[in-house]
Amino acid sequence: MDAWPACAVPDLPGRGEPLRLFDTAAQAVRATAPGGTATLYVCGITPYDATHLGHAGTYLAFDLVQRMWRDAGHEVHYVQNVTDVDDPLLDRAARTGENWMSLAEREIQLFRDDMTALRVLPPDEYVGVVEAVPEITESIERLLEEGNAYRLDDDVYFPVSAAPGFGTESNYDRDTMLALFGERGGDPDRPGKQDSLDSLLWRGRRPGEPYWDTGIGAGRPGWHIECSVIALNRLGMDFDVQGGGSDLIFPHHEHSAAHAEALTGTTPFAGHYVHAGMIGLDGEKMSKSRGNLVLVSKLRAAGVDPMAVRLALLDGHYRADREWTGGRLPAAEARLHRWRAAAALPAAPTSDKLLAEVRRSLADDLDTPSALAAIDRWAAGALDAPATEGDPAAPGAVAKLVDGLLGVAL
Ligand code: ZN
Numbered sequence: 001m002d003a004w005p006a007c008a009v010p011d012l013p014g015r016g017e018p019l020r021l022f023d024t025a026a027q028a029v030r031a032t033a034p035g036g037t038a039t040l041y042v043c044g045i046t047p048y049d050a051t052h053l054g055h056a057g058t059y060l061a062f063d064l065v066q067r068m069w070r071d072a073g074h075e076v077h078y079v080q081n082v083t084d085v086d087d088p089l090l091d092r093a094a095r096t097g098e099n100w101m102s103l104a105e106r107e108i109q110l111f112r113d114d115m116t117a118l119r120v121l122p123p124d125e126y127v128g129v130v131e132a133v134p135e136i137t138e139s140i141e142r143l144l145e146e147g148n149a150y151r152l153d154d155d156v157y158f159p160v161s162a163a164p165g166f167g168t169e170s171n172y173d174r175d176t177m178l179a180l181f182g183e184r185g186g187d188p189d190r191p192g193k194q195d196s197l198d199s200l201l202w203r204g205r206r207p208g209e210p211y212w213d214t215g216i217g218a219g220r221p222g223w224h225i226e227c228s229v230i231a232l233n234r235l236g237m238d239f240d241v242q243g244g245g246s247d248l249i250f251p252h253h254e255h256s257a258a259h260a261e262a263l264t265g266t267t268p269f270a271g272h273y274v275h276a277g278m279i280g281l282d283g284e285k286m287s288k289s290r291g292n293l294v295l296v297s298k299l300r301a302a303g304v305d306p307m308a309v310r311l312a313l314l315d316g317h318y319r320a321d322r323e324w325t326g327g328r329l330p331a332a333e334a335r336l337h338r339w340r341a342a343a344a345l346p347a348a349p350t351s352d353k354l355l356a357e358v359r360r361s362l363a364d365d366l367d368t369p370s371a372l373a374a375i376d377r378w379a380a381g382a383l384d385a386p387a388t389e390g391d392p393a394a395p396g397a398v399a400k401l402v403d404g405l406l407g408v409a410l
Contacts, residue, residue: 002126003125004113004115005122009404010404013355016359017360018031019065019362020363021065021274021365023274024249024275025168032241036074038066039076039078040062040066043248045107047107047108048088048103049092050107050110053295054245057316058244059115059118060313062241063407064368067362067405071404071405077124078124078125079127081127081132084108085100085130085220089103090210100210108128114300118309121407127230129230132229133214136225136230137215137216139228139263141216143162143201147162148262149201154218156202157193157194157198159198160198165257165268172254178196184251184252199255202216202220202222224259228263228269238270239269241270242257242273244276245277249273249275257273279321281294294324299329308336310406314406341379342378342398343395343399345383347388347389348390348398349394350390350391354374375398378398398410
């Protein structure tokens with residue numbers, strides 16, 4: 001399906017540094033090692049509710065990953081999925097009486113509009129599960145043929161015993177896995193499974209639910225296999241970064257990796273597993289089930305500058321769970337105002353050192369708070385100095401670096 005329009009990314013003088021990112025599997029910050037074309041897969045939305053700030057924070061982090069790779073001279077091949085058929089979407093449609101496809105279509109468009117407003121770089125391939133059903137089905141058939149899947153009633157399961165590396169992405173112990181599996185869409189207590197942690201590859205047709213007639217029967221794909229197959233068929237194994245929110249560490253990313261490893265007989269699925277922290281409100285994780293969402297579209301409708309939203313999110317480190325408090329937005333608006341005022345001056349302190357500093361901060365596991373602080377110092381110096389002093393090229397050069405590396409249009 002169509003993604004959303006890309007904003008231009010200006011070329012900056014010189015060359016950026018190699019990007020280092022925290023890898024959940026290694027539990028350490030490691031250098032990413034892309035070839036000429038860096039490869040990225042980020043798990044997309046389940047389109048049943050509009051983009052909240054938690055989503056925005058996650059996609060912003062991977063937007064910066066792309067900017068850093070490009071600045072270091074790489075091309076980027078970026079794939080994102082849309083889980084446009086799954087239980088939460090169908091449940092919501094059933095509750096409100098809306099057609100599930102219309103609901104998905106509307107929410108995907110809202111997400112596209114939010115991403116465009118926030119200047120998040122789009123994926124090169126934006127793939128809905130509905131359009132990927134044939135390739136997913138073919139992979140499940142292969143897992144069945146090779147003894148890496150089993151049938152239970154009309155459903156098909158993946159046995160974790162088929163993946164020797166199971167557990168090495170999340171590093172969680174079995175009790176933690178069991179608890180998270182139950183909380184996040186798994187069915188640890190279903191009788192008849194070989195192991196409580198085995199995950200659903202194919203859900204046989206249920207009354208009132210959408211289904212596809214396929215070689216493995218009538219039904220629809222499970223959640224994890226969709227990402228394994230969509231990523232594998234476009235990026236291959238050992239692509240550079242698998243990304244998402246930290247609530248995807250288990251079971252989603254562990255099982256996606258396990259499925260792909262069983263399908264190919266090789267490892268690893270991704271070079272880095274990178275996870276963004278959760279955004280909380282009033283001490284609670286922002287989530288649909290808690291009903292405490294701050295929606296990007298609502299902020300936009302209220303006239304908030306999307307660049308201030310972007311800056312407010314970049315003010316915290318992407319990996320940290322952080323609070324969206326009442327003061328964040330006004331502080332970001334004030335910062336944006338100062339940066340714009342400095343970038344509009346006829347002259348300002350030279351920007352070469354600042355470019356190196358911002359590059360160095362972002363290359364270090366996307367340390368945006370340090371990058372923002374460096375630009376604050378430059379802006380304060382520029383605004384304090386008499387307007388005629390300094391380098392006349394500096395205000396424009398800083399606007400370009402803020403645009404290129406942080407995606408903020410001044
Ligand atoms: Zn996914």
